[in-house]
Amino acid sequence: MSDAISALVAEWGLPLLFAVTFLSCLALPVPSSLAMLTAGAFTVTGDLTLWATALAAFAGAVLGDQTGYVLARFGADRLDAFTATRPRRRALLDRARRMIEKRGGPGIFLSRWLVSPLGPYANFIAGLTRFPHLAFTLWGAAGEAVWVALYVGLGRLFAGQLDMAAEFAGDLSGLFAALAVMGVSAWWMTHSLRHRRRIAGRHD
Template sequence: MTDWLMEALALGGVPVLMLVTFLSCLAMPVPSSLLMLGGGALAASGDLSLWSVALGAYGGAVTGDQVGYQIGHSGSEWLRRRAGSGRRGAIAMARAEAMLEARAGLAVFLSRWLLSPLGPYVNFAAGAARLDRLRFTLWDLAGEAVWVSLYVGLGYAFGSRIEMIAEISQNAVGLLAALAVMVVAALWMRRALKRAHAAGDRDAVTSPSP
Protein backbone atom coordinates (compact mmCIF):
# COMPACT_ATOMS: atom_id res chain seq x y z
CA MET A 1 0.00 0.00 0.00
CA THR A 2 2.82 2.39 0.90
CA ASP A 3 4.58 1.92 -2.45
CA TRP A 4 1.31 2.45 -4.29
CA LEU A 5 0.61 5.67 -2.37
CA MET A 6 4.12 6.97 -3.02
CA GLU A 7 3.59 6.36 -6.73
CA ALA A 8 0.20 8.09 -6.53
CA LEU A 9 1.87 11.05 -4.82
CA ALA A 10 4.44 11.33 -7.60
CA LEU A 11 1.68 11.24 -10.21
CA GLY A 12 -1.15 13.08 -8.46
CA GLY A 13 0.85 15.54 -6.39
CA VAL A 14 -0.63 17.73 -3.68
CA PRO A 15 -4.29 16.51 -3.93
CA VAL A 16 -3.14 12.99 -3.04
CA LEU A 17 -1.23 14.32 -0.05
CA MET A 18 -4.27 16.34 1.09
CA LEU A 19 -6.48 13.26 0.90
CA VAL A 20 -4.05 11.09 2.84
CA THR A 21 -3.53 13.59 5.69
CA PHE A 22 -7.30 14.10 5.82
CA LEU A 23 -7.96 10.36 6.16
CA SER A 24 -5.20 9.89 8.72
CA CYS A 25 -6.96 12.33 11.06
CA LEU A 26 -10.05 10.10 10.93
CA ALA A 27 -8.11 7.04 12.14
CA MET A 28 -7.70 5.58 8.66
CA PRO A 29 -4.54 3.39 8.41
CA VAL A 30 -2.64 5.45 5.83
CA PRO A 31 1.08 6.42 6.00
CA SER A 32 0.55 10.18 6.18
CA SER A 33 3.91 10.98 7.76
CA LEU A 34 5.77 9.00 5.11
CA LEU A 35 3.89 10.76 2.33
CA MET A 36 4.73 14.14 3.82
CA LEU A 37 8.38 13.09 3.79
CA GLY A 38 7.90 12.10 0.16
CA GLY A 39 6.22 15.41 -0.61
CA GLY A 40 9.14 17.27 0.91
CA ALA A 41 11.58 15.18 -1.15
CA LEU A 42 9.64 15.93 -4.34
CA ALA A 43 9.75 19.62 -3.47
CA ALA A 44 13.52 19.41 -2.98
CA SER A 45 13.89 17.83 -6.43
CA GLY A 46 11.79 20.58 -8.00
CA ASP A 47 8.86 18.32 -8.96
CA LEU A 48 6.50 20.08 -6.54
CA SER A 49 6.35 23.46 -4.87
CA LEU A 50 7.41 23.37 -1.21
CA TRP A 51 4.66 25.78 -0.20
CA SER A 52 1.97 23.84 -2.06
CA VAL A 53 3.10 20.60 -0.38
CA ALA A 54 3.09 22.18 3.09
CA LEU A 55 -0.25 23.96 2.63
CA GLY A 56 -1.86 20.90 1.06
CA ALA A 57 -0.80 18.63 3.91
CA TYR A 58 -1.83 21.26 6.47
CA GLY A 59 -5.22 21.85 4.88
CA GLY A 60 -6.00 18.15 4.69
CA ALA A 61 -4.98 17.56 8.30
CA VAL A 62 -6.90 20.49 9.76
CA THR A 63 -10.02 19.60 7.76
CA GLY A 64 -9.78 15.98 8.92
CA ASP A 65 -9.47 17.13 12.53
CA GLN A 66 -12.57 19.28 12.22
CA VAL A 67 -14.55 16.43 10.68
CA GLY A 68 -13.36 14.11 13.46
CA TYR A 69 -14.43 16.62 16.09
CA GLN A 70 -17.87 16.88 14.45
CA ILE A 71 -18.23 13.10 14.33
CA GLY A 72 -17.55 12.97 18.06
CA HIS A 73 -19.90 15.88 18.72
CA SER A 74 -22.81 14.51 16.67
CA GLY A 75 -22.46 10.79 17.19
CA SER A 76 -20.79 10.19 20.55
CA GLU A 77 -22.89 7.13 21.41
CA TRP A 78 -22.30 5.51 18.02
CA LEU A 79 -18.62 6.33 18.28
CA ARG A 80 -18.31 4.71 21.70
CA ARG A 81 -19.99 1.55 20.45
CA ARG A 82 -17.69 1.42 17.44
CA ALA A 83 -14.56 2.04 19.51
CA GLY A 84 -15.70 -0.55 22.03
CA SER A 85 -16.04 -3.19 19.31
CA GLY A 86 -12.26 -3.40 18.95
CA ARG A 87 -9.70 -3.62 21.75
CA ARG A 88 -7.22 -1.30 20.07
CA GLY A 89 -9.81 1.41 19.38
CA ALA A 90 -11.22 1.16 22.89
CA ILE A 91 -7.77 1.55 24.46
CA ALA A 92 -6.91 4.52 22.22
CA MET A 93 -10.23 6.21 23.00
CA ALA A 94 -9.75 5.71 26.75
CA ARG A 95 -6.27 7.20 26.57
CA ALA A 96 -7.53 10.16 24.56
CA GLU A 97 -10.27 10.83 27.11
CA ALA A 98 -7.75 10.63 29.97
CA MET A 99 -5.46 13.10 28.20
CA LEU A 100 -8.32 15.53 27.62
CA GLU A 101 -9.41 15.33 31.23
CA ALA A 102 -5.89 16.02 32.46
CA ARG A 103 -4.95 18.91 30.09
CA ALA A 104 -7.41 19.51 27.25
CA GLY A 105 -5.59 22.16 25.21
CA LEU A 106 -2.18 20.55 25.63
CA ALA A 107 -3.65 17.15 24.73
CA VAL A 108 -4.96 18.51 21.42
CA PHE A 109 -1.66 20.22 20.63
CA LEU A 110 0.62 17.27 21.45
CA SER A 111 -1.59 14.70 19.75
CA ARG A 112 -1.14 16.52 16.45
CA TRP A 113 2.58 15.71 16.22
CA LEU A 114 4.30 14.24 19.29
CA LEU A 115 1.53 11.73 20.07
CA SER A 116 0.13 11.54 16.54
CA PRO A 117 -1.21 7.94 16.85
CA LEU A 118 -3.71 9.27 19.40
CA GLY A 119 -4.64 12.33 17.32
CA PRO A 120 -7.80 10.98 15.65
CA TYR A 121 -9.12 9.65 18.96
CA VAL A 122 -8.47 12.99 20.65
CA ASN A 123 -10.55 14.58 17.86
CA PHE A 124 -13.42 12.18 18.53
CA ALA A 125 -13.14 12.51 22.30
CA ALA A 126 -12.98 16.32 22.17
CA GLY A 127 -16.18 16.45 20.15
CA ALA A 128 -17.93 13.91 22.37
CA ALA A 129 -16.88 15.86 25.48
CA ARG A 130 -18.16 19.12 23.92
CA LEU A 131 -14.76 20.79 24.25
CA ASP A 132 -15.10 24.42 23.16
CA ARG A 133 -14.65 24.35 19.39
CA LEU A 134 -12.64 27.57 19.17
CA ARG A 135 -10.26 26.30 21.83
CA PHE A 136 -9.93 22.98 20.01
CA THR A 137 -9.32 24.72 16.68
CA LEU A 138 -6.63 27.09 17.97
CA TRP A 139 -4.63 24.28 19.59
CA ASP A 140 -5.23 22.13 16.52
CA LEU A 141 -3.91 24.77 14.12
CA ALA A 142 -0.76 25.19 16.20
CA GLY A 143 -0.13 21.46 16.53
CA GLU A 144 -0.70 20.64 12.87
CA ALA A 145 1.70 23.43 11.90
CA VAL A 146 4.41 21.65 13.90
CA TRP A 147 3.53 18.23 12.43
CA VAL A 148 3.53 19.38 8.81
CA SER A 149 6.63 21.56 9.18
CA LEU A 150 8.53 18.70 10.84
CA TYR A 151 7.84 15.99 8.27
CA VAL A 152 7.78 18.08 5.11
CA GLY A 153 10.94 19.83 6.31
CA LEU A 154 12.70 16.52 6.99
CA GLY A 155 11.69 15.24 3.57
CA TYR A 156 12.97 18.40 1.95
CA ALA A 157 16.30 18.27 3.80
CA PHE A 158 16.93 14.50 3.68
CA GLY A 159 14.99 13.38 0.61
CA SER A 160 17.57 10.76 -0.32
CA ARG A 161 17.18 9.02 3.03
CA ILE A 162 13.39 8.93 3.43
CA GLU A 163 13.19 5.32 4.62
CA MET A 164 15.80 5.83 7.33
CA ILE A 165 14.19 9.08 8.54
CA ALA A 166 10.74 7.45 8.52
CA GLU A 167 11.94 4.50 10.61
CA ILE A 168 13.71 6.75 13.13
CA SER A 169 10.72 9.07 13.47
CA GLN A 170 8.25 6.20 13.90
CA ASN A 171 10.37 4.60 16.63
CA ALA A 172 10.82 7.94 18.40
CA VAL A 173 7.12 8.80 18.23
CA GLY A 174 6.18 5.35 19.54
CA LEU A 175 8.53 5.68 22.51
CA LEU A 176 7.46 9.23 23.34
CA ALA A 177 3.80 8.29 23.01
CA ALA A 178 4.23 5.43 25.48
CA LEU A 179 6.00 7.68 27.97
CA ALA A 180 3.40 10.43 27.58
CA VAL A 181 0.53 7.99 28.12
CA MET A 182 2.16 6.85 31.37
CA VAL A 183 2.49 10.45 32.56
CA VAL A 184 -1.10 11.28 31.62
CA ALA A 185 -2.39 8.16 33.35
CA ALA A 186 -0.49 9.12 36.51
CA LEU A 187 -1.94 12.65 36.43
CA TRP A 188 -5.44 11.29 35.84
CA MET A 189 -5.13 8.86 38.76
CA ARG A 190 -3.78 11.62 40.99
CA ARG A 191 -6.73 13.85 40.13
CA ALA A 192 -9.21 11.01 40.66
CA LEU A 193 -7.69 10.25 44.09
CA LYS A 194 -7.90 13.93 45.07
CA ARG A 195 -11.57 14.03 44.07
CA ALA A 196 -12.29 10.84 46.00
CA HIS A 197 -10.48 12.23 49.04
CA ALA A 198 -12.40 15.52 48.82
CA ALA A 199 -15.69 13.65 48.50
CA GLY A 200 -14.81 11.59 51.57
CA ASP A 201 -14.07 14.75 53.56
CA ARG A 202 -17.43 16.25 52.55
CA ASP A 203 -19.25 13.10 53.59
CA ALA A 204 -17.50 13.16 56.96
CA VAL A 205 -18.52 16.78 57.53
CA THR A 206 -22.16 16.32 56.51
CA SER A 207 -22.77 12.96 58.22
CA PRO A 208 -24.76 13.25 61.49
CA SER A 209 -22.94 12.72 64.74
CA PRO A 210 -23.90 9.57 66.73
Protein backbone atom coordinates in the same frame (compact mmCIF):
# COMPACT_ATOMS: atom_id res chain seq x y z
CA MET B 1 4.08 -0.36 1.14
CA SER B 2 6.36 2.66 1.36
CA ASP B 3 7.02 2.42 -2.38
CA ALA B 4 3.33 2.35 -3.17
CA ILE B 5 2.57 5.53 -1.24
CA SER B 6 5.66 7.26 -2.64
CA ALA B 7 4.54 6.35 -6.16
CA LEU B 8 1.10 7.78 -5.45
CA VAL B 9 2.59 11.02 -4.11
CA ALA B 10 4.84 11.29 -7.18
CA GLU B 11 1.94 10.71 -9.54
CA TRP B 12 -0.92 12.59 -7.88
CA GLY B 13 1.01 15.18 -5.90
CA LEU B 14 -0.79 17.60 -3.63
CA PRO B 15 -4.42 16.41 -3.98
CA LEU B 16 -3.25 13.00 -2.77
CA LEU B 17 -1.34 14.52 0.14
CA PHE B 18 -4.44 16.50 1.11
CA ALA B 19 -6.63 13.39 0.95
CA VAL B 20 -4.20 11.29 2.99
CA THR B 21 -3.84 13.79 5.86
CA PHE B 22 -7.60 14.36 5.80
CA LEU B 23 -8.40 10.65 6.08
CA SER B 24 -5.74 9.98 8.71
CA CYS B 25 -7.43 12.54 11.01
CA LEU B 26 -10.58 10.43 10.80
CA ALA B 27 -8.79 7.33 12.13
CA LEU B 28 -8.46 5.72 8.69
CA PRO B 29 -5.29 3.65 8.43
CA VAL B 30 -3.49 5.62 5.70
CA PRO B 31 0.30 6.12 5.80
CA SER B 32 0.18 9.88 6.29
CA SER B 33 3.67 10.22 7.76
CA LEU B 34 5.24 8.43 4.78
CA ALA B 35 3.23 10.57 2.38
CA MET B 36 4.50 13.72 4.09
CA LEU B 37 8.10 12.46 4.13
CA THR B 38 7.93 11.74 0.40
CA ALA B 39 6.30 15.07 -0.39
CA GLY B 40 8.94 16.82 1.74
CA ALA B 41 11.71 15.14 -0.26
CA PHE B 42 10.05 16.18 -3.53
CA THR B 43 10.13 19.82 -2.36
CA VAL B 44 13.93 19.58 -2.28
CA THR B 45 14.28 17.86 -5.65
CA GLY B 46 12.00 20.42 -7.29
CA ASP B 47 9.12 18.07 -8.09
CA LEU B 48 6.82 19.94 -5.67
CA THR B 49 6.84 23.46 -4.20
CA LEU B 50 7.31 23.80 -0.47
CA TRP B 51 4.57 26.26 0.45
CA ALA B 52 1.90 24.42 -1.56
CA THR B 53 2.97 21.08 -0.07
CA ALA B 54 2.83 22.39 3.49
CA LEU B 55 -0.52 24.05 2.81
CA ALA B 56 -2.06 20.90 1.28
CA ALA B 57 -0.97 18.70 4.20
CA PHE B 58 -2.04 21.28 6.79
CA ALA B 59 -5.43 21.97 5.15
CA GLY B 60 -6.18 18.25 4.89
CA ALA B 61 -5.31 17.69 8.54
CA VAL B 62 -7.29 20.66 9.88
CA LEU B 63 -10.36 19.80 7.78
CA GLY B 64 -10.10 16.18 8.88
CA ASP B 65 -10.01 17.26 12.53
CA GLN B 66 -13.02 19.52 12.01
CA THR B 67 -14.97 16.73 10.32
CA GLY B 68 -14.30 14.34 13.22
CA TYR B 69 -15.22 17.00 15.76
CA VAL B 70 -18.46 18.05 14.04
CA LEU B 71 -19.56 14.42 13.56
CA ALA B 72 -18.98 13.78 17.24
CA ARG B 73 -21.01 16.89 18.13
CA PHE B 74 -24.04 15.16 16.61
CA GLY B 75 -23.19 12.27 18.89
CA ALA B 76 -23.15 14.70 21.82
CA ASP B 77 -26.78 15.60 21.12
CA ARG B 78 -27.76 11.95 21.27
CA LEU B 79 -25.71 11.48 24.43
CA ASP B 80 -27.57 14.39 26.03
CA ALA B 81 -30.93 12.92 25.07
CA PHE B 82 -29.85 9.51 26.40
CA THR B 83 -28.65 10.84 29.78
CA ALA B 84 -31.57 13.29 30.24
CA THR B 85 -33.58 10.70 32.19
CA ARG B 86 -30.56 9.02 33.86
CA PRO B 87 -29.21 11.39 36.53
CA ARG B 88 -26.21 9.26 37.60
CA ARG B 89 -24.91 8.89 34.07
CA ARG B 90 -25.66 12.56 33.50
CA ALA B 91 -23.44 13.50 36.48
CA LEU B 92 -20.62 11.31 35.16
CA LEU B 93 -20.88 12.90 31.72
CA ASP B 94 -20.87 16.40 33.22
CA ARG B 95 -17.79 15.58 35.24
CA ALA B 96 -15.97 14.30 32.14
CA ARG B 97 -16.97 17.42 30.24
CA ARG B 98 -15.73 19.76 32.96
CA MET B 99 -12.40 17.94 33.12
CA ILE B 100 -11.89 18.02 29.37
CA GLU B 101 -12.91 21.65 29.11
CA LYS B 102 -10.32 22.52 31.79
CA ARG B 103 -7.43 20.35 30.60
CA GLY B 104 -8.29 19.35 27.03
CA GLY B 105 -6.43 22.07 25.10
CA PRO B 106 -2.85 20.83 25.57
CA GLY B 107 -4.13 17.29 25.03
CA ILE B 108 -5.55 18.30 21.65
CA PHE B 109 -2.26 20.01 20.78
CA LEU B 110 -0.03 17.07 21.76
CA SER B 111 -2.25 14.43 20.18
CA ARG B 112 -1.66 16.11 16.79
CA TRP B 113 2.03 15.28 16.63
CA LEU B 114 3.59 13.84 19.80
CA VAL B 115 1.16 10.93 20.13
CA SER B 116 -0.49 11.31 16.73
CA PRO B 117 -2.12 7.85 16.69
CA LEU B 118 -4.44 9.20 19.41
CA GLY B 119 -5.35 12.30 17.37
CA PRO B 120 -8.56 11.10 15.70
CA TYR B 121 -9.93 9.77 19.00
CA ALA B 122 -9.14 13.06 20.72
CA ASN B 123 -11.26 14.76 18.03
CA PHE B 124 -14.19 12.46 18.72
CA ILE B 125 -13.89 12.92 22.48
CA ALA B 126 -13.66 16.70 22.10
CA GLY B 127 -16.85 16.70 20.03
CA LEU B 128 -18.71 14.32 22.32
CA THR B 129 -17.85 16.36 25.42
CA ARG B 130 -18.65 19.66 23.66
CA PHE B 131 -15.15 21.03 24.07
CA PRO B 132 -15.46 24.67 22.83
CA HIS B 133 -15.18 24.72 19.05
CA LEU B 134 -12.90 27.75 18.79
CA ALA B 135 -10.44 26.42 21.37
CA PHE B 136 -10.47 23.04 19.60
CA THR B 137 -9.70 24.71 16.29
CA LEU B 138 -6.85 26.85 17.66
CA TRP B 139 -5.13 24.13 19.71
CA GLY B 140 -5.66 21.67 16.86
CA ALA B 141 -4.32 23.93 14.10
CA ALA B 142 -1.22 24.73 16.18
CA GLY B 143 -0.60 21.00 16.68
CA GLU B 144 -1.15 20.16 13.01
CA ALA B 145 1.33 22.88 12.05
CA VAL B 146 3.95 21.15 14.21
CA TRP B 147 3.02 17.75 12.75
CA VAL B 148 3.32 18.93 9.15
CA ALA B 149 6.54 20.87 9.82
CA LEU B 150 8.05 17.84 11.55
CA TYR B 151 7.41 15.31 8.80
CA VAL B 152 7.81 17.55 5.75
CA GLY B 153 10.98 18.91 7.39
CA LEU B 154 12.29 15.39 8.00
CA GLY B 155 11.52 14.52 4.38
CA ARG B 156 13.54 17.56 3.29
CA LEU B 157 16.42 16.67 5.59
CA PHE B 158 16.63 13.12 4.22
CA ALA B 159 15.59 14.06 0.70
CA GLY B 160 17.81 11.59 -1.16
CA GLN B 161 17.36 8.73 1.31
CA LEU B 162 13.64 8.35 1.84
CA ASP B 163 13.96 4.68 2.75
CA MET B 164 16.03 5.76 5.75
CA ALA B 165 13.79 8.71 6.53
CA ALA B 166 10.89 6.29 6.88
CA GLU B 167 12.85 4.14 9.29
CA PHE B 168 14.00 7.19 11.22
CA ALA B 169 10.44 8.51 11.48
CA GLY B 170 9.35 5.13 12.82
CA ASP B 171 12.01 5.30 15.51
CA LEU B 172 11.11 8.86 16.32
CA SER B 173 7.41 8.12 16.78
CA GLY B 174 8.35 5.07 18.86
CA LEU B 175 10.51 7.32 21.00
CA PHE B 176 7.71 9.86 21.34
CA ALA B 177 5.21 7.17 22.32
CA ALA B 178 7.63 5.73 24.90
CA LEU B 179 8.28 9.18 26.36
CA ALA B 180 4.55 9.86 26.50
CA VAL B 181 3.96 6.60 28.39
CA MET B 182 6.80 7.51 30.78
CA GLY B 183 5.41 10.99 31.30
CA VAL B 184 1.90 9.74 32.01
CA SER B 185 3.10 7.06 34.44
CA ALA B 186 5.37 9.55 36.24
CA TRP B 187 2.45 11.95 36.58
CA TRP B 188 0.18 9.15 37.77
CA MET B 189 2.72 7.93 40.37
CA THR B 190 3.41 11.36 41.89
CA HIS B 191 -0.29 12.13 41.78
CA SER B 192 -1.35 8.97 43.61
CA LEU B 193 1.55 9.29 46.08
CA ARG B 194 0.48 12.82 46.94
CA HIS B 195 -3.12 11.66 47.20
CA ARG B 196 -2.12 8.86 49.58
CA ARG B 197 -0.04 11.21 51.71
CA ARG B 198 -2.95 13.59 51.93
CA ILE B 199 -5.20 10.76 53.14
CA ALA B 200 -2.52 9.59 55.60
CA GLY B 201 -2.12 13.19 56.87
CA ARG B 202 -5.83 13.41 57.51
CA HIS B 203 -5.73 10.29 59.70
CA ASP B 204 -2.77 11.51 61.83
